[in-house]
Amino acid sequence: MDAVEKANADRQKRWAKDQKIGEGTYAVVYRGRELATGRKVAIKKIKVGQFKDGLDMSAIREVKYLRELKHQNVIELLDVFSSKKNLNLVLEFLDTDLELVIRDRSLVFLPADIKSWMAMTFRGLEFCHRNFILHRDLKPNNLLIAANGHLKLADFGLARDFADPGYKMTCQVITRWYRPPELLFGCRYYSTAVDIWSVGCIFAELMLRIPYLPGESDMDQLKTIFRALGTPTEEDWPGHTKLPDYVPVGQFQKTPFRDLFSAASPECLNLLSKCLIYEPRRRISAREALYHPYFTSHPHPTHPSKLPKPADKTSATLPLEELDGNAEPNGNGPGVKANPPNKLKRKLSSDELSGGGRSIARKLDFTQQRQTVQ
Amino acid sequence: MAAGQPSHANAEASSSKHSIYEASTQYRHWRFSPEQLVDTRASLNAAAVSVIRDAFEADEARSSTTVSFLDANEESLLVKLYVGKVSQLCGHFRFPEEVEATAMSYLKRFYLKNTVMDWHPKNVMLTALFLATKTTNNPIPVDTYASHIPKTQPSDVLDLEFLVAQSLGFDFAVWHAHRALWGMSLDIQVLPELTREEVHRVYQIALNHVRASRLTDAELIFTPAQIALACLSLASPHLAVSWTRLKLAEDADMLLSAIQPIKDMVVAHGSSPDVEAVRDVDRRLKLCKNPEKVMGSRAYMKKQQEAERRADEKRKRKAAEVRRAMEEGDPFGSELARDGAMDDDDDDD
Numbered sequence: 001m002d003a004v005e006k007a008n009a010d011r012q013k014r015w016a017k018d019q020k021i022g023e024g025t026y027a028v029v030y031r032g033r034e035l036a037t038g039r040k041v042a043i044k045k046i047k048v049g050q051f052k053d054g055l056d057m058s059a060i061r062e063v064k065y066l067r068e069l070k071h072q073n074v075i076e077l078l079d080v081f082s083s084k085k086n087l088n089l090v091l092e093f094l095d096t097d098l099e100l101v102i103r104d105r106s107l108v109f110l111p112a113d114i115k116s117w118m119a120m121t122f123r124g125l126e127f128c129h130r131n132f133i134l135h136r137d138l139k140p141n142n143l144l145i146a147a148n149g150h151l152k153l154a155d156f157g158l159a160r161d162f163a164d165p166g167y168k169m170t171c172q173v174i175t176r177w178y179r180p181p182e183l184l185f186g187c188r189y190y191s192t193a194v195d196i197w198s199v200g201c202i203f204a205e206l207m208l209r210i211p212y213l214p215g216e217s218d219m220d221q222l223k224t225i226f227r228a229l230g231t232p233t234e235e236d237w238p239g240h241t242k243l244p245d246y247v248p249v250g251q252f253q254k255t256p257f258r259d260l261f262s263a264a265s266p267e268c269l270n271l272l273s274k275c276l277i278y279e280p281r282r283r284i285s286a287r288e289a290l291y292h293p294y295f296t297s298h299p300h301p302t303h304p305s306k307l308p309k310p311a312d313k314t315s316a317t318l319p320l321e322e323l324d325g326n327a328e329p330n331g332n333g334p335g336v337k338a339n340p341p342n343k344l345k346r347k348l349s350s351d352e353l354s355g356g357g358r359s360i361a362r363k364l365d366f367t368q369q370r371q372t373v374q
Numbered sequence: 375m376a377a378g379q380p381s382h383a384n385a386e387a388s389s390s391k392h393s394i395y396e397a398s399t400q401y402r403h404w405r406f407s408p409e410q411l412v413d414t415r416a417s418l419n420a421a422a423v424s425v426i427r428d429a430f431e432a433d434e435a436r437s438s439t440t441v442s443f444l445d446a447n448e449e450s451l452l453v454k455l456y457v458g459k460v461s462q463l464c465g466h467f468r469f470p471e472e473v474e475a476t477a478m479s480y481l482k483r484f485y486l487k488n489t490v491m492d493w494h495p496k497n498v499m500l501t502a503l504f505l506a507t508k509t510t511n512n513p514i515p516v517d518t519y520a521s522h523i524p525k526t527q528p529s530d531v532l533d534l535e536f537l538v539a540q541s542l543g544f545d546f547a548v549w550h551a552h553r554a555l556w557g558m559s560l561d562i563q564v565l566p567e568l569t570r571e572e573v574h575r576v577y578q579i580a581l582n583h584v585r586a587s588r589l590t591d592a593e594l595i596f597t598p599a600q601i602a603l604a605c606l607s608l609a610s611p612h613l614a615v616s617w618t619r620l621k622l623a624e625d626a627d628m629l630l631s632a633i634q635p636i637k638d639m640v641v642a643h644g645s646s647p648d649v650e651a652v653r654d655v656d657r658r659l660k661l662c663k664n665p666e667k668v669m670g671s672r673a674y675m676k677k678q679q680e681a682e683r684r685a686d687e688k689r690k691r692k693a694a695e696v697r698r699a700m701e702e703g704d705p706f707g708s709e710l711a712r713d714g715a716m717d718d719d720d721d722d723d
Contacts, residue, residue: 003421004487004541053508053516054532055539060508064546067399080544082536131394160511 011081015090017043026056031093034078040093041078048085058157059087065133065156066091073124075144075154094154095147098202099140100310102209107308111265114206115294116301117143118271120151121199126286128153129192132162136173138198140205149304162191171245174198176221177211181232182280184222186245193280196289200275207261222249229276230254237278267294395597399545404483406594412446414486419446422489426664433665433673443662444491448655451647453485454589456495458646460503461585467522469503470512471552477506478588479548480538486594487541492664493534500526501534509546551584551593554602562617579609586644587636596636603629604636 017030021042030043046059066077066089079090098117101107121143128135136158144154163169168188174180180197182190204212213228215221226232231252232240240246257269264272271294274284284292295301395401406414423443430438444452457478464474480502481495488498500523507513516528539546559577562568583605587593592601607614607630614633618626665673 002488002492003418004537007487008540048536053513054504054535055508057508057513060546061511063544064509067545068397068547070397082540085536087539 008081011079012083012088015041015043015079015081015088026058032090042091042093044089044091045083046087046089048087055087059089061159062156063087063089065128065159069128069131069133071124071127072150073120073152074127075152091154092146092152094144094152096145096310097141097154098143098145098151098206101145101308102140102205104310105209107310109206109209109308110299110302111263111268112299112302113307114203115268115299116304116307117151117206118199118203119290119295119301120304121153121202122286122289124151124153125195125199126290128159129195129286133159134162134192135159135195135198137175138195138202139175139178140202143202145307145309149307149309151304163189165189176218177201177214179221180280181222181225181278182240182243184218184225184245185240185243187243191280192285193283196275196283196286199286199289200272203272203275204261207264219247219249222247223252226250226252228255228260229278232278240278265294265297267292267297270294395549398549399543399547400549401597403543403545404594408591408595411486411591411594415446415450418486418489419444419449422491422664426491426662429664429666429673432676441662442658444655444659448658449485449490451652452490452655452659453481453495454647455649455652456499457481457589459496460499463499463503463523467514467519469507470510472510472550473503473506473512475550475552475588476510476548477503479550479593480506480542482591482594483545484538484541488537489664490659491662492667493537494659494663497530497534498538500531501538504531505535505538505546549598551587551598551601551605552581554599555580555584555605558602558606558617561620562613565613565616565620567616568613576606576610576613580605583608583640583644587640589646590639590643592636592639600633601636604633604640607633608637608640 014035015032016035017032019031020028021031022029026046028045028047030045032041032043033039034041046056048055048059063077063080066075067080070076075094076092077089078092081088081090121138125135125138133156135153135156137155138153142153142155144152146152158173160169166189169190171183171186171188171190174183174194178198178201180190180194183194201212213221213224215224226249230236231250234241241248257264257273261269261272271284271289271292274292275289277283426443427438427441430441460474460477460481464477477499481499484493484498484502485495504516504519507519516531520526520528520531555577559573559580562576563570563573580602584602587601587605592604596604603614603618606617615626615630618629622629666677668674
């Protein structure tokens with residue numbers, strides 16, 4: 001046996017797959033453990049043979065970035081090995097995700113809980129940005145939560161390094177409800193600010209317990225944003241009318257945050273508003289956000305171990321959520337009673353099923369890259 | 375952990391522990407001393423020769439006595455030739471410099487884990503480059519890629535992809551000296567004594583030295599910034615000093631003396647190898663390559679058959695287990711992963 005094969009076989013022997021917990025278009029996920037320690041892990045087996053162009057881009061991105069990123073608020077890639085023509089990613093096992101937490105209507109959030117989740121999100125994101133990496137798919141179900149309550153950024157299948165000035169990037173990234181207006185206007189040069197917008201949307205969702213800006217199409221997404229935040233003026237966002245896909249979508253007045261988020265503190269609304277500034281260059285950075293008074297004012301953030309989380313019984317099937325967006329572990333399962341009053345149910349929304357959602361964004365992403373990046 | 379208490383100190387803590395570069399896989403897995411490099415290659419070569427000798431013997435007794443195997447230096451020479459060929463190919467495709475530099479790093483790293491007597495660099499090079507287009511986010515369809523390369527099928531490229539990725543330990547991210555040099559060129563623009571044209575001229579010369587450095591082991595020994603500074607110093611010793619003083623007042627001299635070995639290395643080894651010498655190596659390689667890797671050879675067939683036999687055995691064993699479980703009345707088999715080993719991998723492909 002070659003040395004390389006042998007090293008691979010040795011690595012493979014460290015892990016055991018226990019149970020298949022889900023299957024998506026591009027991966028099968030197993031619950032497993034480290035044999036030496038019994039530590040629980042998730043093993044994501046990526047089927048390689050079926051791709052015409054060899055190793056698939058989202059697998060490559062995920063491996064590339066997770067190999068480099070080690071941080072308490074980023075999911076840890078413990079090992080990579082191959083078995084026959086499959087690529088196996090050994091990931092730390094995480095119990096649940098923020099979407100399931102938000103949807104679980106039996107859970108009550110305190111302002112301090114939201115502050116804790118936000119702090120961990122910003123900390124993980126700051127680390128990515130400090131490493132010159134854009135996540136490009138932040139949303140509640142990509143924020144996973146460990147048994148000890150720690151929140152971790154996951155799913156780096158759409159991530160990329162910062163482009164050099166003058167190099168185009170695709171604007172077909174980020175799940176629609178969390179996508180910033182510059183991408184909806186077709187902007188091909190963008191920055192860390194795109195991730196910050198997504199965090200702003202998540203921040204609002206934590207307070208509202210329903211998605212803050214649930215557009216039904218890309219066009220409707222802009223309208224939804226403007227209805228909530230007011231149509232931007234040239235002063236708010238210089239030059240936005242010159243963006244490639246700019247279309248006027250009507251004049252709307254901003255709904256004051258105070259009306260919608262009546263219980264929030266002034267610092268809280270100040271940080272939220274800075275995440276949702278139209279002009280990307282004025283939007284707050286992850287690093288600045290960590291220094292924002294919101295995090296140092298009372299109440300102090302809840303300790304992660306004390307954060308609300310869904311009841312235990314669901315945990316066996318949850319990692320699917322992170323590991324493959326196409327997987328439907330147990331249908332309505334834990335979310336049934338959590339259907340938001342406005343009937344917006346993310347999993348079964350037209351967004352996910354008929355093609356506006358993440359899987360499509362990913363598909364588009366590849367073709368776009370090919371046409372544009374070179 | 376203090377995750378619930380964001381504080382300035384905490385945000386600082388993770389950054390002060392390590393520089394970003396020190397946390398990279400490049401720093402952690404692909405950094406050697408010159409001695410380690412020599413040792414690694416020598417022991418890899420010795421192990422390969424011994425394995426291949428056995429393969430020859432197994433095929434036909436005493437057939438290995440007449441074979442003259444390549445030594446580690448000869449292997450390196452051949453690899454170097456193909457590292458250089460990556461540039462030509464990239465010029466043809468008009469790939470960005472990052473693709474080229476990454477593919478070259480991959481090729482060098484690959485041969486710290488493999489021998490040319492198993493895998494010829496002319497094949498590995500094509501796969502390393504194709505993989506680099508993807509890992510640097512410049513993907514092109516494999517059909518297009520292969521159609522631009524004479525006598526190459528998509529399968530030639532893809533068949534080795536897994537082996538290459540595995541040999542790289544799936545460490546796809548590479549930090550490059552040309553990026554560091556670009557940063558330095560931006561820095562030196564603020565120096566008062568320089569015109570724009572002067573900066574540009576020096577940068578171009580230094581960049582050519584960086585490109586030459588890719589034919590050496592520099593990136594396996596030094597950091598990208600060290601290599602960039604050495605190349606800047608080759609282009610303009612005076613500017614390298616100014617830049618260093620600008621950046622670190624006290625330690626400037628230490629750093630400047632530390633880059634001398636890199637300058638020597640780039641000057642001594644930064645050009646393509648003598649083609650005649652390589653041709654001789656390549657000629658001998660035809661005779662000493664691992665017969666088990668030569669498709670269609672007797673040794674290859676034998677190895678394939680052995681692999682098939684083992685797979686067949688495993689299938690039978692599994693079937694027997696299922697049967698036994700059925701008889702015992704549990705249609706789902708006995709408890710999962712009893713022996714813990716993960717050999718049940720074909721359950722769903």
